[in-house]
Amino acid sequence: MRRTHIWTRTVTAVTAVAIALAGALVVAAPAQAATYTALLPAGSKLYPGDSVTSPNGQYRVVMQGDGNLVEYGIGNVVMWASNTANKPGAVAVARKDGYLVLTMNGVIFAKWGPNGYTSKGFSVEADGSMRTTDTAGAVRWQIASFQGRVPAGTVLTAGTTLRTDASTSCVLTMQADGNLVQYTNGRATWSTRTYRNPGAWTAVQADGNLVVYRADRKAIWSTKTYRAGGGQLLLQVDGNVVLYGKAGTRVWSAKPISTMQWPVVSRVISGRYGDDRGAGHVPRYHQGTDAAVPIGTPVYSSGPGTVTKTVANDPSYGNYVVVTYGVTTVLTAHLSKIEVTTGQTVGAEQEIAKSGNTGQSTGPHVHVETRVNGNLVDPLTVLQFR
Template sequence: MRNTITTRLTAVLAAVVVAVTGSIVFAAPASATTIVGPAKAGTWLHPGDSITSRNGQFQLVMQGDGNLVEYGIGRKVLWASSTTRAPGSSAVVNPDGRITIVQNGKLIARWGVAGRVGKQLQLGADGAITSLDTAGGIVWQAATFQDQVAAGSVIASGTVLRSDASNARRLTMQGDGNLVQTVNGAVVWSSRTGGHPGAWAAVQTDGNLVVYGTDQKPLWASNTSRAGAGQLLVQVDANVVLYGKTDTRVWSTRKVTGLLWPVKSTKISGKYNDDRGAGHVPRYHQGTDAAVGTGTPVYASGAGKVTSTVANNPSYGNYVVVTYGMTTVLTAHLSKIEVKQGQIVSTGSEIAKSGNTGQSTGPHVHVEVRQGGTLVDPLKTLHFR
């Protein structure tokens, strides 16, 4: 029965992906075993073996290099065991619910707490990896999630995307055919395509987001087919945004209000792309400098996620990077960092104090903005408070 289900689901997903992208997402060695749905306690995953979520979107693969890796939509890596130094290892779903990686009988890594009776290891509709005991309790969980779907990918029926590890901001391709965005459990947007069980969504390479019925006829579209291949992002600012090939926003579920300057000051001491003269590396200024005294509060530019906090960098001194959708804002030369990596912040969140650390000739805040990884002029992106 399992082999029949595996073959049937694989064929359906392959047909869907081929229809949209012209390629198959998952590929495994001919001799590898793929388990669709939960893996029972006592299951071994040898090199090449994998567990796939019931919606076919998430796959946990025991790789030949010894790494146990979860791949999401579009083969995006969501989690890894970081055991590549043990090639040929196998993963075991133990009878006590713990997950182990062993190489020739030697324990390499282990997750979970002993003293339970294990039942199964499963990949949820949102990509979360969970080991359960016979009472339904969680023995171990990697609260993985996917917030970004690249062009050329399918969002299958039953799939849940999340902006972060919490359940506060979700986009769900429901089983009834409706694509629904929820914030704290409340529906804030939907494609209004309910009544079409099994419908699925496609982030197309032409820039269009489309909900298709099982007959592959479109039920709803963003009408952005001229935008080119980009990506769909479920953001921590409670917006779902479709970006085009130039990483520009082409469609969103909610109105975008823009990002703010990180300090309450309009004084500028150095502008973007200023020629700083020979000997400076880089010679042309990569950001804009806010002329404020040491200890001035530095704020988040909007609702975003702290993606980096670094202390004592030779050039930037202490600095913080916050990501807002496809835009990142770096503030540097700080005297104090007040947030942690992974922290969710909002417009009024104080993230640091200004300073004079690193290669700095006087107290100020250096501000760098990147859109899709490309440097842009901060004063053309951020608005003064």
């Protein structure tokens, strides 16, 4: 029989649901599920459907019925998963010796953290990070999961922190005093100047407006972009806070936005976006724009961004790199050499590759392909020649 921790745990009736995650189908949760606030005390267990939420209610870790332990962020964004979606009925245990473990029929099949100390338990923090602490409050193990983008229709409550990466060098915090503040290396670099309003929160509205509301629901600051339609708010790796509208266009930013650059120092175009390449080509219509440059020409990032994909020897694209800049991705293909790795943060003028003639290429060039919110667009409408 499960023990009930009255001060941390509530039991609610839930509707059985099926959620697709990493190619697996989540088994429906039981009719009764327990929710712990902030802390899963040492010695306690999460059964299928049980969860631990952060103190501000923005992040939650769920023991799913398929055996996957998953952290969800603002707008149900998946921030972390144990990738154990083949263990239906598994249980998570915050052990008193310090380990966080997953068990199946009493047998441990996954574990995290050091042991050998008296644990206070497993907690989910206001910034989304997960940790175990000892009885003195010292952190013994942590997963620095983070969220840097939030969709329209969500809110940032007091104490919520967004981050660009696992570090704390660039954060956006909805403070308890009502001020929405960006910090860079510990220094405040931008704010809404709405302090002295305890209990205030920030809404990323479906109409495209970003609004700070006082506790009595009175708006005290906004971007005045209510006609932009629901998009998303991003804390970008370039250190800018940017609001995007429904069409994926930037409608507001805390700092001026730099123009994204063409990846090579050349204006010679050998193939344009939308060109009909004739029957037999798949896809028939050209999805990008080609820059005709000699093999070995430096290929640069289009701005500060994150490398989200690197592929070698693709049958069509050859060697290629994808870099994400906010809601825009830039793919450069047919490369002779890739000089970055997936997950790497790149600067505005950083060399990421050398041009080549790999894959289905009829001559030396760089194929440039851009997507905004996942939709193909003409690169020459997004990128500016160097």
